[in-house]
Amino acid sequence: xxPPSQSDIWYAINNTRIVLPPSRRLETFGVTDIHYxxxxxxxxxxxxxxxxxxxxxxxKPQIITPASVQSESLEGFGEEAMRYLExxxxxMSDLRILQYGFVIRKQEISEEIVTDNIENVLTRVRExxxxxxDPLAAVVAGVDTPWEVCLLKMMVEVTSSxxxxxxxxxxxxxxxxxxxxxxxxxxxxxxxxxxxxxSRDPGLIKALGQRLQKEGLFTEYEDRFFxxxxxxxx
Numbered sequence: 001x002x003p004p005s006q007s008d009i010w011y012a013i014n015n016t017r018i019v020l021p022p023s024r025r026l027e028t029f030g031v032t033d034i035h036y037x038x039x040x041x042x043x044x045x046x047x048x049x050x051x052x053x054x055x056x057x058x059x060k061p062q063i064i065t066p067a068s069v070q071s072e073s074l075e076g077f078g079e080e081a082m083r084y085l086e087x088x089x090x091x092m093s094d095l096r097i098l099q100y101g102f103v104i105r106k107q108e109i110s111e112e113i114v115t116d117n118i119e120n121v122l123t124r125v126r127e128x129x130x131x132x133x134d135p136l137a138a139v140v141a142g143v144d145t146p147w148e149v150c151l152l153k154m155m156v157e158v159t160s161s162x163x164x165x166x167x168x169x170x171x172x173x174x175x176x177x178x179x180x181x182x183x184x185x186x187x188x189x190x191x192x193x194x195x196x197x198x199s200r201d202p203g204l205i206k207a208l209g210q211r212l213q214k215e216g217l218f219t220e221y222e223d224r225f226f227x228x229x230x231x232x233x234x
Contacts, residue, residue, distance in 0.1 A: 004146040012149035017141040018157060020126050024135035025162035026100070028169040032058040034158070035137040037125050038151060040144040041118050049121045050144055054109035056151060058159070059101040061166055063175060063219070098166060100159050104151070175219055191217065195228065202232040 004012075019039075026032045033055050042048040114121060122141055129137045138158075142150030194211060198204040209225060212218040218225070 008146055009149050012143045012146055013153055015143050016150040016153045018154055019122055019141050020129060020139035022136050022138050022158060025165045026058045028166045030060055035134060037139045038142050038147055039122050040142050040147060042144055047115055048113055049116055049118050050111055050113050052111045057103040061098040061100050102155050198228060205229060
């Protein structure tokens with residue numbers, strides 16, 4: 001299958017409608033599984049409607065600050081970008097960005113085709129979802145191809161509505177302060193070496209966790225640290 005053209009993508013974006021958004025915002029300190037239903041009319045088939053159902057996972061938002069962006073992250077960018085990064089570090093230390101990531105679980109996607117008017121189908125699916133009282137369920141009216149663009153647009157809107165609450169919760173836990181390197185912060189090379197040593201010697205994992213906490217870097221390396229713990233338990 002050929003990738004969608006730019007016009008296909010814009011058509012999908014402009015013809016996506018969130019009929020029933022999730023009532024709960026994305027988790028601040030964990031992953032969020034959203035149960036989606038995307039309803040679309042089949043092309044060139046009158047009164048044929050496809051219902052896609054599946055789950056998309058929103059990963060735990062990561063904090064990005066000018067100080068936390070390393071020059072290696074801008075590989076391929078020119079000198080102007082590097083100078084801009086330095087300017088951000090000097091003048092906008094309070095700038096905060098949350099990075100969200102999404103994973104579509106292909107194995108959990110199901111679909112069926114029904115014969116009816118699309119608005120009737122949307123009404124039935126919306127009411128069925130409401131009766132289940134699932135705060136992380138969503139119903140979307142979109143296009144049949146490329147339907148993934150409709151899903152992504154929904155997640156962008158969910159992310160936008162979740163962002164203020166995620167920021168407030170992170171501020172309550174003083175996470176933005178810990179996102180910046182501390183005065184006694186360890187170098188990235190030292191942290192990488194510590195991870196490699198702990199992967200070879202499980203007895204060093206506890207010390208690695210304590211070091212990350214002390215340096216104020218545990219939040220940044222949390223997922224990697226717990227993956228290491230899990231791997232050593234197997």
